[in-house]
Amino acid sequence: xxxxxxxxxxxxxxxxxxxxxxxxxxxxxxxxxxxxxxxxxxxxxxxxxxxxxxxxxxxxxxxxxxxxxxxxxxxxxxxxxxxxxxxxxxxxxxxxxxxxxxxxxxxxxxxxxxxxxxxxxxxxxxxxxxxxxxxxxxxxxxxxxxxxxxxxxxxxxxxxxxxxxxxxxxxxxxxxxxxxxxxxxxxxxxx
Amino acid sequence: xxxxxxxxxxxxxxxxxxxxxxxxxxxxxxxxxxxxxxxxxxxxxxxxxxxxxxxxxxxxxxxxxxxxxxxxxxxxxxxxxxxxxxxxxxxxxxxxxxxxxxxxxxxxxxxxxxxxxxxxxxxxxxxxxxxxxxxxxxxxxxxxxxxxxxxxxxxxxxxxxxxxxxxxxxxxxxxxxxxxxxxxxxxxxxx
Numbered sequence: 599x600x601x602x603x604x605x606x607x608x609x610x611x612x613x614x615x616x617x618x619x620x621x622x623x624x625x626x627x628x629x630x631x632x633x634x635x636x637x638x639x640x641x642x643x644x645x646x647x648x649x650x651x652x653x654x655x656x657x658x659x660x661x662x663x664x665x666x667x668x669x670x671x672x673x674x675x676x677x678x679x680x681x682x683x684x685x686x687x688x689x690x691x692x693x694x695x696x697x698x699x700x701x702x703x704x705x706x707x708x709x710x711x712x713x714x715x716x717x718x719x720x721x722x723x724x725x726x727x728x729x730x731x732x733x734x735x736x737x738x739x740x741x742x743x744x745x746x747x748x749x750x751x752x753x754x755x756x757x758x759x760x761x762x763x764x765x766x767x768x769x770x771x772x773x774x775x776x777x778x779x780x781x782x783x784x785x786x787x788x789x
Numbered sequence: 790x791x792x793x794x795x796x797x798x799x800x801x802x803x804x805x806x807x808x809x810x811x812x813x814x815x816x817x818x819x820x821x822x823x824x825x826x827x828x829x830x831x832x833x834x835x836x837x838x839x840x841x842x843x844x845x846x847x848x849x850x851x852x853x854x855x856x857x858x859x860x861x862x863x864x865x866x867x868x869x870x871x872x873x874x875x876x877x878x879x880x881x882x883x884x885x886x887x888x889x890x891x892x893x894x895x896x897x898x899x900x901x902x903x904x905x906x907x908x909x910x911x912x913x914x915x916x917x918x919x920x921x922x923x924x925x926x927x928x929x930x931x932x933x934x935x936x937x938x939x940x941x942x943x944x945x946x947x948x949x950x951x952x953x954x955x956x957x958x959x960x961x962x963x964x965x966x967x968x969x970x971x972x973x974x975x976x977x978x979x980x
Contacts, residue, residue, distance in 0.1 A: 734944035
């Protein structure tokens with residue numbers, strides 16, 4: 599089954615951007631570029647919410663990050679069409695769509711951007727990996743990496759190392775990423 | 790000058806306890822115990838806000854963590870006395886008190902507990918080090934490690950390693966930890 603990864607650069611206090619979306623505090627090092635280059639080889643699909651799409655489109659992205667062979671899905675209940683090329687609008691339930699996507703053939707899947715969209719997927723248990731490039735700064739406020747998924751999400755650390763520039767890279771597998779089938783199994787055993 | 794450290798075990802989403810104060814998710818490993826044992830050798834003073842004191846006192850602590858030779862200061866504008874032994878109530882401005890304490894002879898100083906008290910000290914620029922034992926879990930909600938200090942705090946990563954149990958230990962020096970004198974110097978130059 600395809601792996602769904604939620605990854606981002608964030609501050610030590612858990613923000614992926616300043617309140618106005620600015621990411622001027624990001625450090626671009628060869629270490630981080632190497633991690634990203636490896637990662638782009640692994641994936642062929644990007645998922646994002648409307649807000650992230652609008653930021654990405656404004657920066658000239660939003661259509662697969664400029665990489666050939668990348669499909670991008672933008673999830674929104676309010677938009678009716680998207681101006682960007684190579685981008686598919688999804689208006690149905692995100693978790694159900696992603697569950698189906700994971701079963702279809704393809705490479706891994708990247709969840710990009712803000713806390714709201716990622717929260718809904720974390721809550722639904724469809725995210726398999728979380729990777730953070732933690733930057734050496736407290737921003738104080740901004741767009742949060744994590745919003746409350748209303749359930750505890752247990753993780754397994756798979757990588758932890760310092761990068762150039764004082765960043766800390768941590769990667770996790772999500773335990774019990776698919777709670778719904780487990781609950782069903784439990785009920786079956788109890789019956 | 791004595792070093793002031795703010796350290797804690799926290800979840801990946803930045804909480805030091807559940808909303809009700811519970812820390813049942815903490816993992817106690819020999820790695821973490823060794824870090825704490827080294828740390829206790831470095832310090833002779835603990836600073837905490839009223840809320841943390843009340844939790845610590847309820848757990849049988851609050852008087853130096855049970856260690857001989859540790860002085861504990863509890864900061865509160867509302868309390869008039871403390872029942873605990875070996876604990877000193879400080880009702881004056883915390884930042885000014887800590888600045889003076891750093892100049893006095895002694896070992897290093899530990900800031901313990903919740904976000905409110907640490908925020909005021911981070912905002913005032915009197916914290917020199919931040920050490921986190923990041924646990925492999927998203928709690929979703931709880932008592933935050935960091936609240937907005939209303940200024941960017943730049944850090945320098947000094948340690949980053951995986952601990953047993955899937956925890957990630959990161960340690961930082963705070964850059965420009967004393968902003969107030971810098972602002973005064975700027976004004977002097979401008980005049």
